[in-house]
Amino acid sequence: MNPDAVRTAERVPHGGETDRDVLDFSANTNPSSPDSVDRVYTEALERSRRYPDDDYSAFRAAAGEFVDCEAERVIPTPGGLAAIRLAMETTLETGDEALVPYPSFGEYAREVELQGASPRFVPHDELFDVDDGTLEACALAVLCTPNNPTGEAADPDAVADFARRCERADTVLLVDEAFLGFTELPSAVRLESERVIVARSLTKLFGLPGLRAGFAVASSERRDALETARRAWSLGTPAAAVGAHCLRDDAFVRETRDRVDAERDRMRAALESRFDVFPSDAPYLLCDVGERAVEDVIDAARDDGVAIRDATTFRGLDSHVRVAVKDRAANDRLLAALGVLEDDDDD
Template sequence: MDPDAVSRASRVPHGGTTDTSVLDFSANTNPERPEGVRDVYAAAFDDATRYPDDEYREFRVAAAEYVSRDQAEAACSPDDVIPTAGGLEALRLAFEVTLGPGDSALVPQPSFGEYDREIRLQGAEPVSVAHDAILDADPERHEVAVVCTPNNPTGAVASPNELREFAARCRESDTVLVVDEAFLDFTDVPSLAGTSGVVVARSLTKMFGLPGIRAGFAVAVGELRQRLAVARRSWSLSTPAAAVGAHCMRDEAFVSRTRERVAAERERLRESLSDDFDVFPSDAPFLLLDVGDRDVATVVETARERGVAIRDATTFPTLDSHVRVAVKRPDENDQLLRALADV
């Protein structure tokens, strides 16, 4: 990290609320969790009087199997997995080992605001490209390129073939491709994990509904993997986070049920909300809505008064009349529809 850049940086706004009196649709986390999580956490807590095993072998094996599940053949080895305290730490680690003062990185826009912040903290310069044009961008003369799939907040998943073609162009340009797959496990699209010249960042926050656990990982191969492994903080996962993460990633039935529910409810919400809003197509557990000539702040406040928190998406660059809503369980989604009626 560049010390001079820190004084010029600032925090990034996010969804999520600590107000338990409202139903939170502003953060895109699963309202359900795999069975047995509480017991796994309690058992691991008893082991937390000792430092974690810094090899994290069980977590690495589970993570490698998890990202390989939708691939034709397992392309990710446990040795390729770099445990991190959440997906955001995986992103920071990727930027720390690839960027320095004066470098530049291609980033999609609108997209996750932490990309700009983390890149700037390294003293590098983010170069914005429209999120739906990033795969057509020229990576030449950029040290890093970033792709978010499905993109947050628009929800569109990148074409796997086009993404692999872009990865090949990045390798030809000696540009490291960082792929944020935080929401990819809500789809059956294969991960890019195990691809040369690529750092994949994964989060367990969204699918497994445990943002407070702070568990995630990066995946890379070859010399890039070695740099991540050396730079990784020692004991980067707590003992409970490692145990819970491994347990969750092995629950294939939970992931399958969640995908089916989210796909069905997302389509139902899209159809209902399209009567009053311009709704973006989405492959993610959220929908981006254009509220038109309504005042966004008023829409957000009205929904809150009706017991629902939604995300003011005008904090994303280029969005000036948008809100984002998560996809939850049917009864909760009904409450969202009531809260947004006639706003």
């Protein structure tokens, strides 16, 4: 990390509501968690009187099975963002450039800058079309799939083609799959390229954002660099135990995917009566509120006890809000707060 960059860097705004009396649709987390999480956490908390086993063999095995790769390729991290930082710390040098999509997760540009490098912004839907010269000029390219906040997932074949281009350009491709677990799409870990690093977050899919558990996946010397650079005891004992438990709960994952798919379609149909809504493969929907003031839409929802995300903090967006997809009862409260809830004759 570059000391001079740290002195000039700023924090990035995020969703997340601290008022427990407000229904939080500003953060894209699952409202449910797998069964027995409390028991697993409690048992692990007792074991926390000693340092964790720094090998994290059970966590690595569960993560490897979840994304379909060898356990030894998994690098445990305290959340997906920690995996992103680790990838950038081991890739970027002062003066480098990194290809950063927009609108997308604001931490990419911040993490690039903290390394003393410079982000080269490209529209997220034009990332795969950048010319070879641009790609060769960048030490790193970032792909977010599904993209946050727009919600669409990249075609796996297109990702593979872009990864091959990155390899020829000697550019590292960082694929952020924080929300890919909500889909049936395969992970980019299948590419097994030394130029590809995958970052995964557990806590969104499993509804435990405060637990801070995630991992990176890489191959060959890239994997060795990440493993050497990661902090010792990078996961607390409870996070490692609960994370491994959640990753093995296939039934929970299937149920979550089915619910999110059905509710997202229902919510989009309702929201389109008032807003322009982006297509999405993710547990959130980006809405263009048009000529309405974003602040007025957010304030009106909050008056009804619902927090939604101000998406104008994302580069390139100026009239947008983002809403999460939760369970049916919570989603109905959101739709009512936004004035788009219609009566359902089946209820």
